[in-house]
Amino acid sequence: MTLDKLPVGGTAVIRTVGGEGNLRLRLLDMGVIPRTRVTVTRVAPMGDPVEVYLRGYTLSLRLEDAAKVEVEPV
Amino acid sequence: MRFALVGNQNCGKTTLFNQLTGSNQHVGNFPGVTVDSKSGTIRSRWGDEVVDLPGIYSLRPYSAEEIVTRDFILDGKPDGIINIVDATSIERNLYLTLQMIEMQVPMVLALNMMDEVRANGGSVDTRKLSELTGIPVVPISAVRNEGIAELAEIAHQTAAAGRRPEIYDFCPPGPVHRCIHAVTHVVEDHAQRQKMSARWAAMNVIEGNEDIVRRLELDDNERELCEHSVVEMERETGLDRYAAIAEMRYAFIEAACAQAVKKPEESRERRRSRRIDDVLTHRVLAIPIFLCIMLAVFWLTFDVVGAWLSDILALGIQRLAELTDRALTAYGINPVVHSLVLDGIFGGVGNVVSFLPVILVLFFFLSMLEDTGYMARVAFVMDKLLRKIGLSGKSIVPMLIGFGCTVPAVMATRTLTSNRDRRMTILLTPFMSCSAKIPIYSVFVAAFFPRYGALAMGGLYAFGILMGILVALVSRKTLFRGNPNPFVMELPNYRMPSLRSTFQLMWDKARDFLHRAFTVIFVASLVIWFLQTFDSRLNVVTDNSGSLLAMLGGWIAPLFGPLGFGDWRVSTSLLAGFMAKEAVVSTLGVLTGGGDLAALFSVPSAAGFLVFTLLYTPCVAAVAAIRRELESPWKSLGVMVMQCVLAWLCAFGVYRLALLF
Numbered sequence: 099m100t101l102d103k104l105p106v107g108g109t110a111v112i113r114t115v116g117g118e119g120n121l122r123l124r125l126l127d128m129g130v131i132p133r134t135r136v137t138v139t140r141v142a143p144m145g146d147p148v149e150v151y152l153r154g155y156t157l158s159l160r161l162e163d164a165a166k167v168e169v170e171p172v
Numbered sequence: 173m174r175f176a177l178v179g180n181q182n183c184g185k186t187t188l189f190n191q192l193t194g195s196n197q198h199v200g201n202f203p204g205v206t207v208d209s210k211s212g213t214i215r216s217r218w219g220d221e222v223v224d225l226p227g228i229y230s231l232r233p234y235s236a237e238e239i240v241t242r243d244f245i246l247d248g249k250p251d252g253i254i255n256i257v258d259a260t261s262i263e264r265n266l267y268l269t270l271q272m273i274e275m276q277v278p279m280v281l282a283l284n285m286m287d288e289v290r291a292n293g294g295s296v297d298t299r300k301l302s303e304l305t306g307i308p309v310v311p312i313s314a315v316r317n318e319g320i321a322e323l324a325e326i327a328h329q330t331a332a333a334g335r336r337p338e339i340y341d342f343c344p345p346g347p348v349h350r351c352i353h354a355v356t357h358v359v360e361d362h363a364q365r366q367k368m369s370a371r372w373a374a375m376n377v378i379e380g381n382e383d384i385v386r387r388l389e390l391d392d393n394e395r396e397l398c399e400h401s402v403v404e405m406e407r408e409t410g411l412d413r414y415a416a417i418a419e420m421r422y423a424f425i426e427a428a429c430a431q432a433v434k435k436p437e438e439s440r441e442r443r444r445s446r447r448i449d450d451v452l453t454h455r456v457l458a459i460p461i462f463l464c465i466m467l468a469v470f471w472l473t474f475d476v477v478g479a480w481l482s483d484i485l486a487l488g489i490q491r492l493a494e495l496t497d498r499a500l501t502a503y504g505i506n507p508v509v510h511s512l513v514l515d516g517i518f519g520g521v522g523n524v525v526s527f528l529p530v531i532l533v534l535f536f537f538l539s540m541l542e543d544t545g546y547m548a549r550v551a552f553v554m555d556k557l558l559r560k561i562g563l564s565g566k567s568i569v570p571m572l573i574g575f576g577c578t579v580p581a582v583m584a585t586r587t588l589t590s591n592r593d594r595r596m597t598i599l600l601t602p603f604m605s606c607s608a609k610i611p612i613y614s615v616f617v618a619a620f621f622p623r624y625g626a627l628a629m630g631g632l633y634a635f636g637i638l639m640g641i642l643v644a645l646v647s648r649k650t651l652f653r654g655n656p657n658p659f660v661m662e663l664p665n666y667r668m669p670s671l672r673s674t675f676q677l678m679w680d681k682a683r684d685f686l687h688r689a690f691t692v693i694f695v696a697s698l699v700i701w702f703l704q705t706f707d708s709r710l711n712v713v714t715d716n717s718g719s720l721l722a723m724l725g726g727w728i729a730p731l732f733g734p735l736g737f738g739d740w741r742v743s744t745s746l747l748a749g750f751m752a753k754e755a756v757v758s759t760l761g762v763l764t765g766g767g768d769l770a771a772l773f774s775v776p777s778a779a780g781f782l783v784f785t786l787l788y789t790p791c792v793a794a795v796a797a798i799r800r801e802l803e804s805p806w807k808s809l810g811v812m813v814m815q816c817v818l819a820w821l822c823a824f825g826v827y828r829l830a831l832l833f
Contacts, residue, residue, distance in 0.1 A: 121658035126418035127230035144556040155261035
């Protein structure tokens with residue numbers, strides 16, 4: 099499944115990071131890389147973007163971008 | 173010795189910079205680009221200078237900040253790097269550290285927020301970390317001013333000895349390792365000629381960063397060799413080059429942290445942040461709270477603190493003017509010089525200076541919102557909404573700063589990574605009514621709408637925002653097609669802002685404002701005083717209407733006839749407002765002899781005039797900033813013309829509408 103489908107409170111391990119160009123590079127630089135554990139912690143008031151927790155910090159990204167990240171729920 | 177201070181955003185870099193330098197700072201600009209640089213002398217080591225570079229997450233040439241930082245280390249030839257790392261999210265912070273280690277410049281790691289890690293039961297074995305990364309590691313707490321002198325000392329020693337990072341091969345044997353070595357071998361000589369580290373050059377070749385590749389001047393054969401190794405690596409790892417390299421770096425970091433770092437359980441700060449966010453980013457409450465906070469900020473600034481301080485200052489200036497008046501009269505000085513000092517200088521500059529407190533108080537609140545971490549939440553909450561007008565949530569920050577001053581707001585658009593978002597935000601920022609227009613509003617509102625003060629002020633701000641949204645919607649379909657940039661943003665834990673940093677910022681703003689008051693506005697006041705005191709034969713006029721200024725203003729005055737303020741004095745003040753918005757009021761003051769606005773305006777035309785000043789061309793300084801950022805004189809001229817036309821149309825509408833009541 100993809101990261102945008104993960105419910106709030108759900109934890110998963112990243113399998114692949116898709117997307118292209120700047121989006122992809124930024125995700126990789128921020129530590130969104132395969133085998134990283136990530137938890138969805140919050141959704142913005144208007145339903146988008148989402149807040150995720152990984153590597154000891156909190157990151158926000160849009161649903162359409164989160165859809166490029168393949169994850170495996172644990 | 174000169175040091176570059178580099179680190180992620182939200183890691184306490186500005187606080188460390190202020191602790192290192194105290195008040196020995198100066199603001200400048202990086203040559204050729206428009207990211208401003210701050211440098212200062214280190215307090216505990218006179219003769220050592222530190223340059224504060226923008227907060228970044230990676231050295232990939234992805235945004236203007238990253239390019240500036242990379243080029244400063246590459247071409248600015250600092251003697252050393254001070255890399256500040258937030259110990260509470262050490263993994264992500266070390267990613268940038270590894271990239272800089274590859275550049276092989278003497279470097280020290282300042283491990284910040286160690287107190288927070290320790291308080292939560294975690295620890296970092298700094299000796300082990302230093303051993304694993306090959307660079308000195310100094311634990312500090314920037315907020316509590318701990319370890320700063322030691323950091324300066326170790327940085328000095330490391331740079332003086334020219335000690336480059338001892339390790340740069342972070343890669344375990346395997347396909348990535350083989351590829352890096354093969355490419356390093358090919359580019360080695362080229363890198364040496366360019367005085368670059370071979371390892372770093374190789375990483376850039378692998379990731380295909382064109383500008384560095386070009387500098388290396390590889391021939392086709394060499395390029396092909398490199399590409400071959402990279403493709404081989406991609407095949408063997410099953411990852412593309414970017415993912416393979418990022419994964420390699422993070423794998424090293426994870427292994428190092430496993431040895432040197434004992435991670436705390438969920439920290440108190442994070443739990444607190446989560447609880448605060450439960451309210452501030454609440455599904456229903458988030459936006460009302462945001463609006464309330466902004467209203468509170470503006471109310472406190474304009475009605476309470478700032479206004480009160482401004483009144484005191486204005487009273488002081490008035491006393492000073494009276495004293496000067498008496499002294500000059502007693503001395504029997506020439507009446508033209510008397511008028512120069514009192515009408516020109518006190519009338520112009522004095523008027524503007526009394527608004528300094530309002531501007532400082534506004535900047536105080538804005539920097540509080542930024543430093544606590546709330547601005548990032550605002551971006552998070554507002555993103556979906558801003559996307560509807562074709563922007564990202566991050567644009568909210570420059571736009572809010574626009575309420576303080578358009579110049580720093582336009583400069584703050586540099587944090588936006590996409591050119592399209594940047595240009596569009598720059599276009600919209602002037603619609604956020606800047607604080608220099610406050611004097612105009614307060615004078616006019618006091619004179620014409622005394623009973624609806626806050627409402628009239630709020631209405632003006634809202635009208636500006638509304639026009640901005642309309643322009644965004646139109647330009648999105650015409651000038652700026654395409655999609656907004658990805659929005660991948662850190663949400664830092666809420667923190668108590670450092671008062672020291674806040675006051676440093678206010679001091680910078682005060683200095684900047686006073687500097688402008690005594691240069692641009694001083695000159696503008698003198699020019700206007702000259703133009704209104706003399707006629708075309710340089711005789712002192714007895715009546716303003718014969719002056720040079722009346723002539724100039726008279727030429728453009730007919731333009732404003734349909735708006736209800738066709739008097740030459742009004743058009744002249746608008747001309748002066750192009751120099752600085754504060755000058756609109758001071759000019760009107762000088763031209764009417766400190767007199768009565770009611771002679772020039774009716775209530776409807778005053779409303780039209782307010783709308784016109786809200787929307788018409790930003791001041792010279794802002795236009796200069798826009799020109800720099802858009803890198804085109806024509807586009808910035810376009811912005812000016814658009815604003816003026818829009819202002820005229822809106823003022824016309826408001827005036828005609830108001831006449832009906």
